[in-house]
Amino acid sequence: MASLGARIKELRLKAGLSQRELAKRVQVSFPHISKIESDIEPASTELLERIALEVGGDPDELILLADRLPDELRQAVAEKPDLAPRFLRSWKAGRISDEDVRNLIPDEPE
Amino acid sequence: MTSRKTWPRAQAAHEDEANRILARYASFCAWTPCLPVPVEHIVEGYYGLTILCEQLDEPPGQTILGALSPQDKAIRLNERHIDLFDRCIGPETFTLAHELGHWVYDAVDPAQGQLFGVSADGVVFCRRVDGGQTTDWDIREVNANKFAACLVLPAELVRKQIKSQFDSWRAFEAAARDWGASQSTLKIRLQTLDLEWCLP
Numbered sequence: 001m002a003s004l005g006a007r008i009k010e011l012r013l014k015a016g017l018s019q020r021e022l023a024k025r026v027q028v029s030f031p032h033i034s035k036i037e038s039d040i041e042p043a044s045t046e047l048l049e050r051i052a053l054e055v056g057g058d059p060d061e062l063i064l065l066a067d068r069l070p071d072e073l074r075q076a077v078a079e080k081p082d083l084a085p086r087f088l089r090s091w092k093a094g095r096i097s098d099e100d101v102r103n104l105i106p107d108e109p110e
Numbered sequence: 111m112t113s114r115k116t117w118p119r120a121q122a123a124h125e126d127e128a129n130r131i132l133a134r135y136a137s138f139c140a141w142t143p144c145l146p147v148p149v150e151h152i153v154e155g156y157y158g159l160t161i162l163c164e165q166l167d168e169p170p171g172q173t174i175l176g177a178l179s180p181q182d183k184a185i186r187l188n189e190r191h192i193d194l195f196d197r198c199i200g201p202e203t204f205t206l207a208h209e210l211g212h213w214v215y216d217a218v219d220p221a222q223g224q225l226f227g228v229s230a231d232g233v234v235f236c237r238r239v240d241g242g243q244t245t246d247w248d249i250r251e252v253n254a255n256k257f258a259a260c261l262v263l264p265a266e267l268v269r270k271q272i273k274s275q276f277d278s279w280r281a282f283e284a285a286a287r288d289w290g291a292s293q294s295t296l297k298i299r300l301q302t303l304d305l306e307w308c309l310p
Contacts, residue, residue, distance in 0.1 A: 009154075009160075013151075013154060013155050018150050018151070019150075019161060019163075029192075030163055030192070030195075030196075031163035031164065031189045031192060034161055034162050034163040034164075034187075035162065035163070035164065037160070037162075038160060038162045038184070040162075040164070
């Protein structure tokens with residue numbers, strides 16, 4: 001799995017942006033962006049969301065790569081302390097398959 | 111430590127090398143040659159090098175704008191001079207092109223990311239702002255500078271743009287800015303290309 005920095009760089013290059021251009025668009029300094037891309041400095045969740053918007057990426061993907069949970073998911077887990085952690089542990093342990101999970105998810109509206 | 115031989119390369123060799131790179135980049139990235147040359151994208155998108163802007167130590171009396179870390183495949187821009195990079199068009203691009211010159215000329219095997227004389231911290235080459243040309247190190251620096259000028263301001267593209275004499279220093283300044291170079295780089299380049307007559 002790519003690191004957060006490598007993924008941001010990949011998305012940025014695909015979007016045809018330089019580090020400076022991205023830094024300007026998300027209103028941070030150029031050195032900060034370059035250090036995030038080299039996994040030297042962390043990025044706030046809010047900044048990752050802005051970066052995702054500018055490079056056409058999925059904010060959830062970047063936030064998860066930063067070893068964090070998007071706020072709404074963290075809240076959802078916290079609201080179901082008896083179910084959510086057990087569900088995730090069962091999934092991780094393979095007692096629930098990916099296929100089972102897919103079957104549980106309703107189709108997203110177009 | 112493996113050391114790759116160096117020598118003062120002829121101006122034509124720098125022109126050829128820069129033209130070769132630009133032709134390959136144009137074909138690879140569907141780029142229509144024009145000024146300013148997208149040096150940063152050539153470094154990142156074509157050569158796969160990382161650009162990192164962070165604090166680099168400077169020995170007393172020396173100014174270091176950038177360095178190449180071949181083990182990390184990274185060009186480091188010195189954050190100590192971020193004001194210069196932010197304020198002036200040219201130094202940042204030229205530094206990237208200069209370090210790319212080291213990558214192209216001085217790598218023992220660029221595919222392996224190894225250069226001669228790698229120091230313990232992996233930082234080998236620095237773009238220093240001081241003089242001298244006596245040692246291998248200095249020759250490599252001069253070669254990298256000449257290569258950088260050819261890459262930032264390719265002869266053919268510059269000649270195509272120069273239609274007549276600049277009517278003022280303001281026009282010259284605007285051209286340098288539009289072409290992504292500092293005024294001093296453009297002036298030296300015009301002199302090298304025997305286009306001195308177009309200076310205001």
